[in-house]
Amino acid sequence: MIKKIILLLVLSSFGQTIFAQTAKKDTTQKASMSAELLSFAKKHLSLRYRSGGTSKKGFDCSGFVRYCFSQFGFTLPHSSAAQISHGIEVDIDQAKAGDLIFFKGHNSGSQRVGHVGMIVEVGTNYVKFIHSAWKGGVRYDFLNADYYRKRYVGIRRIIHESN
Template identity: 60%
Template sequence: MLRKMLLTVVCTVSFGIIKAQNVPTVLEVPTVTSKKEKFYESIPIVKEVISFAKDHLSTRYRSGGTSTHGFDCSGFTRFCYKHFGVALPHSSAAQGNVGEAVTKGEAQPGDLILFNGHSAGGNRIGHVGLITEVIGDQIKFIHSAWNGGVRYDYLHASYYQRRFVGVRRVAHLLAEK
C-alpha cells in the first residue's frame, strides 16, 4: 500500500515537472497584432464611430430618415459620421464620391461599403453601409435596410455580393478633426 502511494506521488511530481518544461515562458510567446488593431491605432476614433453606430441597432427604417426616429441607409452613415464632425452628403450615390476608393481586400472598419439599389444590374449606387469588422475576406457591416432597420449583414451573403459596388475610405477625415 505504501509502495503504491509512493509510486503515485513520484509519477505525479515527474509528470508536473515534464509539463512545466513544455510550457513556454512569457518571453517565448509571440505577440500578434491584427490588421484591425493597427488600423485603430492609427485612427482610434474609428472605434468610437463603430461603437456609436452599434448603439442604434434596431432603429427602424424610414425613407429619407436622418434621426433616431428612423434612418434610411445614407441617413444612418451620415448621422454616425456627423456625430464626430464629418459631413457626408445625404445620398448613397453622393457618399460614393467621398474619400478615397479602396479595394475590397484593403477594406477596414470605418470604411463605407457601397451597393447597387434593388437591381443587381448596372453600377449605380443605391445603398451604403459602414464596415464594422474585417476578418480575412469576411466583411461585416452595419446599415439601415428597409426590411429590418439598423442591422448587421455580411458581404458574403449572395444578396450583397451580387450588388457590391465598392468601398470608400473616409476615416482619414476623422483624423483631420
C-alpha cells in the same frame, strides 16, 4: 569635437524617439476614432428603417451613415450615390473597420449606387457591416450574403491619416 558628435547623436536619437511616438499616437487616434464611430453606430441597432430618414425616429441607409459620421465632425451628403464620391477608394483586400461599403440598389443589373453601410469587421473570408436596411432597420450583414455580394460596388475610406 567628440562632445559635438556625441551631442549630435543624442539629439538625433531623441528626435527619432519623438517622431516614433507621434506616429504611434496618430495611428492610435485613427483606430480609436473608427472604433468610437462604430460603437456609436452600434447603439442604434434595431432602430427602424424610414425612407429619407435622418434621425432616431428612423434612418435610411445614407441618412444613418451621415448621422453617425456627423457626430465625429464629418460632413457627408444624404445620398449613397453622392457619398461614394467622398473619401478615397480602397480595394476590398485593404478594407478596414470604419470604411464605407457601397452597393447597387434593388436592381442588381443597374450600375447606380443605391445603398451604403459602414464596415465593422474584416476577416479572412468575410466583411461585416452595419447599415439601415429596408427590412430590419439598423442591423449587421455580411458581404458574402448573395444579395449583397451581387450588388457590391466598392469601398471608400473617409477616416484617413489627414483627419
